[in-house]
Amino acid sequence: MTQAVLAAERIQSLDISLNDLPVGTLVRTPGDYNAFNLLPAYRAMNNPPVFSLSLRSADGGLRRDPKPIRRALPPFFANLLPEEKLREAMEKHHAASVRPGNDFDLLAALGGDLPGAVRALPSDGSPVVAGPEAQGRNTRFSLAGVQMKLSVMKNTGKQGGITLAVGDGQGQYIAKFPSLTHIGLSENEFALMALAEALGMEVPARELVDKTEFTGIPDEFTTQSTGKVLLVRRFDRGDGDTRVHIEDFAQVFGRYPSEKYNGGAYHNIGAALTSGVSFDSAIEFARRLALAAITGNGDMHLKNWSLLYPGDGRTPMLAPVYDMLSTIPYLPKDGLALSLAGEKSLQALTPERWRNFANRSRLPEGAVLTAVAETAAAVRDKWLVLPERDVVPAQVRARIDAHIDEMVPLLDP
Known part of the structure; x- marks a missing residue:
């Protein structure tokens, strides 16, 4: 052996x-x-x-x-x-x-x-x-997903810098490294997360940093890609060594990672939030879903929505926004990751589809339609003046702008 x-x-x-x-x-x-x-x-x-x-x-x-x-x-x-x-x-x-x-x-x-x-x-x-x-360093870190990312910590003192977590659970940040195939992916997510925060959504702290600021990254995780690294504060880690329990909706529904695109629909998540968390969390989910549609995010699958269990771990809440970016610049014909009232095409998300979603999620139609329209109006007002959009490469930003221009009148007629 x-x-x-x-x-x-x-x-x-x-x-x-x-x-x-x-x-x-x-x-x-x-x-x-x-x-x-x-x-x-x-x-x-x-x-x-x-x-x-x-x-x-x-x-x-x-x-x-x-x-x-x-x-x-x-x-x-x-x-x-x-x-x-x-x-x-x-x-x-x-x-x-x-x-x-x-x-x-x-x-x-x-x-x-x-x-x-x-x-x-x-x-x-x-x-x-x-x-x-x-050998000689602690490397027990795990982050679910497919993007090259590591759990890291910021060093204090004169030297500063960013390194791997040196002990179990000590990583306070997720470092998401740039893609070889998708230009400006880190900058894209950084700007869209800033937009979500501008809309009043709960978003973890984040910043763009240079790869030169990192030390001790294993060779297996280094790539020849260019661009910034997106550093995101982990919301499943508290002060000191405190950990906060979290599970994504693939776990909630008992689905394997291979089923993250077909193991449920958006109304299944909405209904679970309505019955198991709160009305407010379900409406917030509708707002975030509308934002994903407006900005062209076709990758909000079951693993990109989660429940957080703070405090004594007995009461679930909708986790902060994460993995909010636009896939349209890279996949122009991309649609929703999961079906919304039986539809994945972004351009087919008419008010009737949202009414259907509301009914299946056990939510009042009016509350959902209002949340969707208000989100669309807020994106129209805030995106073009958002300072963070300037870090997105021009060709990527232009495609996001065009998609938003197309979607806002559809969702806020």
Whole structure:
């Protein structure tokens, strides 16, 4: 057997916790099955902190443990892992203990610094072996998604700079590196996030920085792309080592990452917010959805909407805006990531479609139509005078401008 196989097979069980609260155990069984079981002590708690709404029944109680799954993690855990090129980089970086394509191996390697408050650590307390290139520094970081991004921290003192988080959960920022194929992607997102904030939406702090400000970035994560790095404050990290639990709607609906574009529709998210969070959060979701349509964001799939569990972790709230950018400059015929009242074409989002969405989301038609029209009017008033739009490359900005000009009269007739 290779060293990677031996190192990976040594870990057969992961202890799952929310911050310091033990929640369950994820076990790798013979035949390559993965079984997740909630701990009796967690089940016995009166109104325990939410681990995942997918494990809650209609009456608020906890469902039975899911059946073991062969060659795959349960959806909740699969959605904690990076995808595509980012996953390839993570697997290479942890080659000493991660076999390509093995989700359990990768979760074990990254389990100390997962999104939100979840930890997945070897039950026997043994450390996970890192690759030779990682020896001497802590590299247990995980960010779900496909863009090249890392969890980083700002250094204080005279030297300053930005480096990888040096301990589990210490990364306070997400560094999103520029794309090789999409010009001005970081600047695009920076400006659209600023627009969302100008519209009164909750948006994390962000800034554009040069790649030269970073030190200690592994070779697997460096690219020849040009442009700025977008630095975004993590809203799943609080002061000190505090972690705030979060789950995206692929996790809420029990869907795998491969189903993020077809595992639900926007009215499913709206209805879940209406019944499980609040009327205000559902209307805010409609506002953000309208903003995505107006600015041409065709990538707001299930993993780009999340619930946050602040405080005692028992009450969900709609997470701040993230991954809000325009895809239209790069994919001129792009449509919505999910269907809105059975439609994905941006130009087909007539008032009738929004009424249909409102009904399926169990929201008053008038409240939704008002939210959509007010959002369109606000974009028209604020986008052209927004200072941050000037950082977007001219050709990208021109395509965003043209799309907004087309969409605003449709949504605010």
